[in-house]
Structures are given as structure tokens and as C-alpha cells.
Amino acid sequence: MGLTNTKIFIQEVSPRDGLQNEAVFVETEEKVKLINQLGDCGFAKVEVTSFTSPKAIPALRDAEEVMKQIVRNPRVDYTVLVPNVRGAERAMACNIDEANLVMSASESHNLVNLRMSRSDSMRQLKQIIDELSGTDIAINVSLSSVFGCPIEGNIQEEEILRLTDFFASQNVRGITLCDTTGMAYPTQVERVCSLMKRRFPQLELTLHFHDTRGMALANSLAGLNQGINRFDASLGGLGGCPYAPGASGNVCTEDMVHMFELMGLRTGVDVVRLLSIVKTLPQLIGHPTWGNISKAGRRLDLHPMPSSLNQDFTHSLTQHKSTT
16 A cells, blocks of 8 residues: 555544543543643644533533643644634633534534534534634534434435535635544545545545444544545543444544554554553543553563463473574
8 A cells, every 4th residue: 555654643532522421520630631641642633622611511611721721732733622603712712723613414413413404503613714714723624424424324425525615615724524423434434535635635634433333443544545644533432422322432542553553654652651641541530441452452562471381481492492
């Protein structure tokens, strides 16, 4: 594939997309500590919080306090979810680097999730874009349910292109294609990414997968094969969706980084440091995380020979060396 040494941009979403789904409230100082640690791991972006109404997402009711207390790494973009103009005003007061705006590619999912039609969402998001116009704040639009809706089923690719056309005309920096309930599969991902790359070469395209059906890493590789080099991921696989009860959350950051690095790709992310942070999450959120290498170890984290066999092994190895 000729991908060796390709630069991959990993964008960590656990402080927002992960913690907003947790039943326990993570205290502000613990959020700040987590974000500061993540900021030193080599991520391209860290999604810090959401400026949604505290009544809607009580887990992130401390958005201003978190943004004002974190230590900024100048090599990292600190992005936040902005749902409306009031949220944009609050976010601007906190000196954000990027505003992440959200709507669904599915009419049904948009009505259930945001309580408005897609047309109304487009009008509201344009108001936010106009509010941010003239500032240094970058704008990204995340399209939910691109690869399938739990109510409607398949989403027509023409609809994805139509929505992206609209936001491209508003001069947004990027579009994130979100597999909100883990319905994507690799050949579908390749097809959609190929269309998007050809149609919108000027946009920064990101893939956001959930591992609901165990295909998040396979889908990430499918996107990579079509030239996508930006991926959202969540430490420990935190996150989830109310329309996929019992499912695991976002693609696991440490598993994704481990895979890409084994392939010779450059993520710039320190997986050893990530694993040390992952170990602190169960106490923070009150349950185990979803990741695999945090349990099994990295591929070459080797184990000693059992002590009962060690003497025989050492003798056999000595004999082998003496005959070669």
C-alpha cells in the first residue's frame, strides 16, 4: 500500500465524548489532570468538553472551569463541542482553538438526538459559523450516523455529499464522518471516503468510529487505504450511544495507536504513556475500560519462561548456541 512512514493525526475525544456518557461526575480537577496528561502524549487534537446546557449534559457542566484551568500544549489543538450561538459565545470567552459543530446525516436520528429537523440544524449551525466569523477559531462539522442510522438504516451517499457541500460553502476547515452506532463496514467506508476525497480535496476529513460491532479498527484501515489520515479515538474505548445499549464505545485510542505504529506509520503518540493513563481510568469512572492492549499488553511485551521450565530452557538454549 506504500503507507510506511505516513503521518497519522490522532484526535483524542475521551474528555468530551467519553466522559459525557459516564454515570458518575468526574470532578473538575480530575478532568483537568486527565486533559493535561493527554496534552503531553502527542495528539493532534484533544476534545476537551461541550458547551451544551448543563441540564442536557450534567457530566460536563464545568466546561468553563475546565477550559480555564488546563495547561495548553502549543502543539495541540483544543477543540470543544458547540451546539448553538449561546454555546459559541461561552466557548469564545474560553479561548478555544476549534469549535466542533454536530448534526446528523439522518433525519430521524437528528430529530431524536437534537429535537430538530436537519434543515433547522443547518440554519442553527450557520448562525454559529457566522458568530465565529472573523475570529481565529477553526470550525469542524461532525456528521453523525453517516454510515447507518439505527432508525432509517442506510444513508444515501448523495445526502452525505449534499450536507458536506453546504458546509464546504461556509468555509469550514473540516468534516468528521461519524459512525455513531457502529454500523459501518470496511467496503462501505472505502466507498464513502473515496467519494469525499475526490469531491472535497480542500477539507480536513476525519473518521470517527464506534466499536459496537467490533469493526472499528478494520474500518480505520479502510479509511486509511483511501487517504484519510485523521482519526478520532477515545482512551480506554470510553463513549457510547443510547441507541446501541450495551455496546462498547469509541474506537480505543491505545489499540489504534498500537496498530498504526506496528504498521510503520507515524502517529507521534506515546503509547507507553497512554497505557499509564488508562490504568487510572477505572477508579475515575467506576468501571473497567474496553481496550485490549491495556489488558494483554503490546505485541512484544514478552513474558519470562515459567520457573519450572527455566533451567531446561537455559540448558537447551546453551546447547543450541554451541552447535551453531
